[in-house]
Amino acid sequence: MSSTFSLLIVFLTQLFMPRHNAQLRLLKAQIQILRARIPTQRIILSPEEKAELLRIGAECGHDIDGLMEVAKPATYKRWLAQMRDGRPFKAVGRPRLTQELRDVVIRIGSENLLWGYKRIAGN
Numbered sequence: 403m404s405s406t407f408s409l410l411i412v413f414l415t416q417l418f419m420p421r422h423n424a425q426l427r428l429l430k431a432q433i434q435i436l437r438a439r440i441p442t443q444r445i446i447l448s449p450e451e452k453a454e455l456l457r458i459g460a461e462c463g464h465d466i467d468g469l470m471e472v473a474k475p476a477t478y479k480r481w482l483a484q485m486r487d488g489r490p491f492k493a494v495g496r497p498r499l500t501q502e503l504r505d506v507v508i509r510i511g512s513e514n515l516l517w518g519y520k521r522i523a524g525n
Contacts, residue, residue, distance in 0.1 A: 433471045445472050449491035452481050 459466050464482060467475050510522050
């Protein structure tokens with residue numbers, strides 16, 4: 403009974419694995435094409451996207467070498483250590499200006515048409 407079951411598993415694996423591998427190669431090729439169209443090499447992920455990649459990576463046992471396309475494996479491992487330590491992911495980049503401050507800058511610029519950005523910024 404066990405050899406019949408093993409034979410069936412091997413047959414099903416041989417039947418479905420090439421298709422699965424082709425799907426993965428197709429997805430990776432699409433990612434590489436899209437990355438070539440991005441003007442910068444750096445892709446900044448949101449904390450939710452990082453958490454999603456870690457969740458899916460856990461299904462692979464976090465063995466992502468050769469699979470990760472949007473971040474380096476070392477970056478992924480840093481995220482994993484950060485998650486294990488219980489540290490939340492911080493947003494990357496400079497904080498945005500408040501809408502109130504943007505409105506003031508636009509108002510000053512429209513009231514003083516001869517002023518340049520340096521004078522408005524106070525430099």
